[in-house]
Amino acid sequence: MAEKILAQEKNVYSLGPIIHNKNEVERLAKAGLKTVEKIDQIESGTVIIRSHGAAPEQIRKLKEKKLNVADATCVLVKRVQRIAGQLERNGYKVVIIGEENHPEVQAVVGCGKDVIVVADEADLGKLPKNGKLGIVCQTTQSPEHFGKMLGIIGRCSFSELKVINTLCQEAIKRQESAVQLCKQVDIMFVLGGLDSANTRRLAELCKKYNNETFYLQNWKELDIKTIFSKNIAGVTAGASTPDWIIAEFVENLEAFGR
Amino acid sequence: MAEKILAQEKNVYSLGPIIHNKNEVERLAKAGLKTVEKIDQIESGTVIIRSHGAAPEQIRKLKEKKLNVADATCVLVKRVQRIAGQLERNGYKVVIIGEENHPEVQAVVGCGKDVIVVADEADLGKLPKNGKLGIVCQTTQSPEHFGKMLGIIGRCSFSELKVINTLCQEAIKRQESAVQLCKQVDIMFVLGGLDSANTRRLAELCKKYNNETFYLQNWKELDIKTIFSKNIAGVTAGASTPDWIIAEFVENLEAFGR
Numbered sequence A, B: 001m002a003e004k005i006l007a008q009e010k011n012v013y014s015l016g017p018i019i020h021n022k023n024e025v026e027r028l029a030k031a032g033l034k035t036v037e038k039i040d041q042i043e044s045g046t047v048i049i050r051s052h053g054a055a056p057e058q059i060r061k062l063k064e065k066k067l068n069v070a071d072a073t074c075v076l077v078k079r080v081q082r083i084a085g086q087l088e089r090n091g092y093k094v095v096i097i098g099e100e101n102h103p104e105v106q107a108v109v110g111c112g113k114d115v116i117v118v119a120d121e122a123d124l125g126k127l128p129k130n131g132k133l134g135i136v137c138q139t140t141q142s143p144e145h146f147g148k149m150l151g152i153i154g155r156c157s158f159s160e161l162k163v164i165n166t167l168c169q170e171a172i173k174r175q176e177s178a179v180q181l182c183k184q185v186d187i188m189f190v191l192g193g194l195d196s197a198n199t200r201r202l203a204e205l206c207k208k209y210n211n212e213t214f215y216l217q218n219w220k221e222l223d224i225k226t227i228f229s230k231n232i233a234g235v236t237a238g239a240s241t242p243d244w245i246i247a248e249f250v251e252n253l254e255a256f257g258r
Helices: A002-008 A022-031 A058-066 A075-089 A103-109 A121-126 A143-155 A169-182 A197-208 A243-257 B002-008 B022-030 B056-064 B076-090 B103-109 B123-128 B143-155 B169-182 B199-207 B242-258
Strands: A012-017 A032-036 A046-049 A068-071 A093-097 A116-118 A131-137 A160-162 A186-192 A215-216 A233-237 B012-015 B033-036 B046-049 B067-072 B093-097 B114-117 B131-137 B158-164 B187-191 B212-215 B233-237
Touching: A002 A022, A002 A046, A032 B143, A075 A093, A075 A103, A075 A131, A075 B002, A093 A143, A103 A116, A103 A131, A116 A121, A116 B002, A121 A143, A131 A143, A143 A160, A143 B143, A160 B022, A169 A186, A169 A197, A169 A233, A186 A197, A197 A215, A197 A233, A197 B233, A233 A243, B002 B012, B002 B022, B002 B046, B022 B033, B033 B242, B056 B067, B076 B093, B076 B103, B076 B131, B076 B158, B093 B103, B093 B143, B093 B242, B114 B123, B123 B143, B131 B143, B143 B158, B187 B199, B187 B242, B199 B212, B199 B233, B233 B242
Parallel strands: A012 A032, A012 A046, A046 A068, A093 A116, A093 A131, A131 A160, A186 A215, A186 A233, B012 B033, B012 B046, B046 B067, B093 B114, B093 B131, B131 B158, B187 B212, B187 B233
Antiparallel strands: A160 B158
């Protein structure tokens, strides 16, 4: 979507980095995409809402400023936002299990008056006692972590929990495939941006099962010594890792093997 | 309620043992209470529905036979039954976390068309994939176990969970007090019937924190050698343990101490 718009317009903005991948952000910056942190920095033109979404209040402000809004929010993220709003309207205290500072989580927080973010056990003190909680999850969390947190919340005092599974099934499949693959190889590479929540999750999972797991942004970051004496390498990548980074990595790895 | 009815009527029945306490059941049997397992065994008179409740179908049958029904179902158990029915009508697959053969659980099972009983991990295969589950809990389970099972269910595939906390807060308080007490004594006694779910839970919990925990039905079962050389004894009892059993035990224990 960004490429298409950039081919037609001059003033094209992304509210925050369009994707959690430095190399891809740089490539699109060269093609003319301007990344801004605040709406005040935009005077006119088109603003792309990245896949992680934006809070309704931000979109309202953009429209108020008569800016064109190109909404590239992931449909699954839109669903979390919609569900969070519905749960709040239905009298539930909304809880999102996820990383406080992740833009997806921040956008969901913006969909309610008082959404509680629970990253781990340390955040449980934020929950009301005997509450009626409406629980959703950052789309890229693992079912393991989601279940673990539900178990801990379930041990606390609550009157009702309404839990909507908002995990991305594609991310789960990717996690399962990565775990399967990493068990069969001598060395495992997880490619992707360091800010990418779903890539980080992949790396954490693979590291559990294969200690020779390396989380890299691209081929340049590889310390070639790590592949000496290894026979089989596995490669996986986050949802935000562009194909060209994966292709480049695999080609170089194969060339090295030959 | 049983005593009052027995003082006025001759044909008084209990559908299943009125309480999970052998001594109390024997005492009421001497006072005239007849315990039956099946409705066919009753021809006329009054039938007491015990605190664990009965399935709506059983109550319908009793009324069809023109029997008087004296409903002594615990209000909290009635609540679980009502919630299970509501959840099913609202399109949820009803799940009760509890012991399959416990009469309370059986009565709740009778409140829906297809209620799934989950006692532990081994029962998770009974759950539908990607289901919309309405989850309740046997009133006398511990928050620990309830949370643990929610955590395990949360790791599985599901689309939605609606969890209503149906734990008995009195039972939880009793568990907390018992745990606190057993940590401060040399020997701990848990008094109650061997079929009593809430008494068994107390005994399991105390055993965790004080290895010198003994689960007894009454004073007669005490092996006096166990209290030799002990300074402080703690005593707790299940909700179904009559006061006279507790009083007798404590009096004898105090007399022994003197």
